[in-house]
Amino acid sequence: MKALSRFLKVLLLPFSLLYGLIVAMRNMLFDLNILTSTEFKIPIISVGNITVGGTGKTPHIEYLITLLKDDYKLATLSRGYKRKSKGFILSDESSTANLIGDEPMQIKRKFPDILVSVDSKRVNGVKNLLKSEHGNDLSAILLDDAYQHRYIKPGLSILLIDYNRPITRDFIMPYGRLRESAEERSRANIIIVSKTPANMTPIERRIIVKELKILPYQKLYFTCLDYGNLQPVFGKDAVKIGDENWNKESFSILLVTGIANPKPLREYLDGFSNTIEELHFPDHHAFNQKDIQSIEKRFNELPGDNKIIITTEKDATRIFDMEIKQESIKKHLFFVPLCIKFLNEDKSKFDNQILNYVKKNKRSSNLHNIETDSI
Numbered sequence: 001m002k003a004l005s006r007f008l009k010v011l012l013l014p015f016s017l018l019y020g021l022i023v024a025m026r027n028m029l030f031d032l033n034i035l036t037s038t039e040f041k042i043p044i045i046s047v048g049n050i051t052v053g054g055t056g057k058t059p060h061i062e063y064l065i066t067l068l069k070d071d072y073k074l075a076t077l078s079r080g081y082k083r084k085s086k087g088f089i090l091s092d093e094s095s096t097a098n099l100i101g102d103e104p105m106q107i108k109r110k111f112p113d114i115l116v117s118v119d120s121k122r123v124n125g126v127k128n129l130l131k132s133e134h135g136n137d138l139s140a141i142l143l144d145d146a147y148q149h150r151y152i153k154p155g156l157s158i159l160l161i162d163y164n165r166p167i168t169r170d171f172i173m174p175y176g177r178l179r180e181s182a183e184e185r186s187r188a189n190i191i192i193v194s195k196t197p198a199n200m201t202p203i204e205r206r207i208i209v210k211e212l213k214i215l216p217y218q219k220l221y222f223t224c225l226d227y228g229n230l231q232p233v234f235g236k237d238a239v240k241i242g243d244e245n246w247n248k249e250s251f252s253i254l255l256v257t258g259i260a261n262p263k264p265l266r267e268y269l270d271g272f273s274n275t276i277e278e279l280h281f282p283d284h285h286a287f288n289q290k291d292i293q294s295i296e297k298r299f300n301e302l303p304g305d306n307k308i309i310i311t312t313e314k315d316a317t318r319i320f321d322m323e324i325k326q327e328s329i330k331k332h333l334f335f336v337p338l339c340i341k342f343l344n345e346d347k348s349k350f351d352n353q354i355l356n357y358v359k360k361n362k363r364s365s366n367l368h369n370i371e372t373d374s375i
Contacts, residue, residue: 012174012175016174016175023179023181026150027180027184037152038126039155041363042130044140044143045141046156046158047143047146048146048158048159049145049161050147050178050184051179054261054283055160056162057145058103058107059339060160062339069113073114073140074115074138074140075117075141076107077118078101080100082102083100088125091104101284102314102317105317115138140358147159157189158189159185160194162193162195163208167185170182185212186215189218193221193222195224196223196224198343222346223341223346225268226339227265228337229337230308230336233316234320238334248271251272251273251306252303253273253275253302253309254298254302254308255276256281257311257312258280259283259314260283265336268336277302279295285318287318295309299329299332300328309334312338313338315335316335
């Protein structure tokens with residue numbers, strides 16, 4: 001079976017070479033200013049990656065929001081992946097995950113005072129933000145998953161690299177998992193190695209620094225995942241957990257995920273229960289009633305009375321918008337909040353770099369250059 005898998009993967013190599021050539025030509029056209037980028041005179045911070053799959057963009061965006069929101073009026077702009085709408089949308093109290101996407105909806109619920117917007121054309125999205133009724137008050141814009149969106153030029157570009165999937169040892173998709181060549185990391189002002197072990201040794205750090213070949217104008221930081229206390233998806237009616245009856249031996253968990261890589265969450269939950277069943281769905285999965293029935297069936301099959309369903313915060317955002325009639329699901333469904341922590345002294349250095357950038361680039365006028373965002 002492994003031999004067949006390797007053979008099928010080799011068949012993808014020519015497609016990767018062709019795709020890599022197309023992407024390289026596109027980047028060259030931008031580098032030569034044949035294709036032009038729009039630059040706005042407002043601090044714009046882009047957070048993105050080179051690899052397909054999760055590197056932790058949303059918790060890093062949320063970290064930036066927490067860092068800046070008390071002193072600056074912020075907006076976020078993403079494409080709203082898998083939303084059931086088109087064009088520019090500025091979220092409000094009636095927004096749902098179907099309308100703006102699960103990650104923007106998660107941000108809107110956690111930070112209701114910031115502007116959360118979606119538009120697949122980032123230049124158009126920024127223009128609409130600046131023209132909105134709150135546009136004149138905006139201090140900075142955070143772009144989510146915009147590393148490849150070169151029609152807009154951010155003032156500060158942050159590239160996330162998953163510690164568990166080094167880009168220097170990967171290949172262009174579909175043979176590998178890279179959206180573009182690892183050499184394109186040179187466009188980043190800041191590189192963050194995410195999902196690193198909290199106990200990473202200095203030797204391991206030096207190996208990564210050497211492998212990434214950080215350029216003089218770049219800064220390198222390391223972050224790890226930090227899981228918070230369980231939160232009920234449907235509020236006050238949830239079962240009470242945490243007393244002496246809920247221990248590792250008698251505590252059963254059904255882990256329901258619709259994310260790219262649920263392995264870190266599973267490893268975290270292993271510390272709380274010896275009995276964990278898993279039910280996986282595709283990344284950004286739009287849950288339906290049939291899925292809820294499957295979840296209920298698997299949950300009822302778990303042993304004992306001390307059992308709950310755990311999902312991710314992103315999945316909880318999509319499930320929350322559904323009309324769920326099964327009370328057993330609503331009472332036993334929890335999510336695990338996820339945030340990031342900087343290793344060692346990286347936090348103060350990173351915070352200062354971000355704060356200094358926003359302070360030094362305070363908005364003076366709306367638009368430096370107007371181009372059409374055609375991608």
